Amino acid sequence: MQINIKSLQDITYENLIKLSEYTSYTDHLNHFRTLFHAHKVGTFLEWGCGFSSKIFLDDCDRVISVELMTGGGESEWMNFCKRLFGGHGKWTPIAEVVCSEIQTACVQFSTPHPNLAKVHPQYIRKLNESFDRAVSGEKVDVCFVDSLVYIRGDLVELALQRGIPVVAAHDTACCYQNYPDTSVIRRDHGHYGWFRIQDHPEYERLFIDYGQGTTFWVHRSLPELAQTFRKYIDTGLAAKHHLNLRDLVEGRDYHLKDGKYRLADHVA
Numbered sequence: 038m039q040i041n042i043k044s045l046q047d048i049t050y051e052n053l054i055k056l057s058e059y060t061s062y063t064d065h066l067n068h069f070r071t072l073f074h075a076h077k078v079g080t081f082l083e084w085g086c087g088f089s090s091k092i093f094l095d096d097c098d099r100v101i102s103v104e105l106m107t108g109g110g111e112s113e114w115m116n117f118c119k120r121l122f123g124g125h126g127k128w129t130p131i132a133e134v135v136c137s138e139i140q141t142a143c144v145q146f147s148t149p150h151p152n153l154a155k156v157h158p159q160y161i162r163k164l165n166e167s168f169d170r171a172v173s174g175e176k177v178d179v180c181f182v183d184s185l186v187y188i189r190g191d192l193v194e195l196a197l198q199r200g201i202p203v204v205a206a207h208d209t210a211c212c213y214q215n216y217p218d219t220s221v222i223r224r225d226h227g228h229y230g231w232f233r234i235q236d237h238p239e240y241e242r243l244f245i246d247y248g249q250g251t252t253f254w255v256h257r258s259l260p261e262l263a264q265t266f267r268k269y270i271d272t273g274l275a276a277k278h279h280l281n282l283r284d285l286v287e288g289r290d291y292h293l294k295d296g297k298y299r300l301a302d303h304v305a
């Protein structure tokens with residue numbers, strides 16, 4: 038089944054969930070539903086905008102979407118998104134033209150064997166400045182990293198260093214499956230640069246092994262939210278049944294039985 042998204046009306050949660058059944062594009066959306074059901078989100082910062090931005094706009098007070106312009110197709114994509122969401126009062130789109138230091142890092146990370154020595158020493162400082170410009174002093178509740186450019190690990194790291202209460206990243210199950218199997222590639226977990234993320238004991242890291250993989254870092258000041266995610270993951274439904282997962286996310290009751298959480302109807 039194809040879903041042809043041409044206008045804002047075509048972008049519904051149901052349509053995007055269907056889309057995720059044959060592409061991986063929106064396989065993170067049920068997880069965000071869980072988050073929004075459990076936790077009020079004021080400002081949502083996303084790196085890389087797309088169809089899900091509409092869902093985030095529905096559920097958050099404000100969405101800041103940053104598109105990093107590296108000279109690829111981002112400008113056309115941002116214009117398309119602006120045509121879709123441009124009139125939405127809660128949306129702040131930012132088209133950030135990257136400097137040469139970030140551009141070089143993007144190129145390096147997108148190669149099969151990233152040569153980090155070629156990344157400019159000022160790159161992280163420049164990326165931090167881009168972060169500052171995007172946020173412009175505002176308190177951010179959730180930061181979601183799902184940009185096209187291959188520097189996602191560093192964007193996550195900067196979000197964690199800032200203490201943003203909930204940080205999420207998509208495609209965290211990815212590795213260089215199509216490239217020659219070398220130890221370097223295995224260790225690095227691919228071009229997204231996840232290996233660049235440090236340990237942050239002030240956060241609980243929750244990996245959801247579904248589709249492309251999504252990881253949430255929940256600040257330890259939000260133990261109930263972390264518990265909600267743990268339950269969601271423990272059901273095992275996250276990796277298996279869309280329909281059951283949707284029931285769960287929509288708030289249907291579930292119980293612990295034989296060491297697993299099950300929907301109430303299935304307990305007896």
Ligand SMILES: C[S@@+](CC[C@H](N)C(=O)[O-])C[C@H]1O[C@@H](n2cnc3c(N)ncnc32)[C@H](O)[C@@H]1O
Nearest residue numbers: 062063085086087088089090111114183184185
């Ligand atoms: C992987 S997409 C995800 C966007 C968003 N987080 C979502 O879930 O809808 C991120 C990037 O891919 C690019 N992109 C997304 N959809 C595209 C499309 N249909 N055509 C061209 N580029 C696209 C854009 O540069 C965008 O920033």
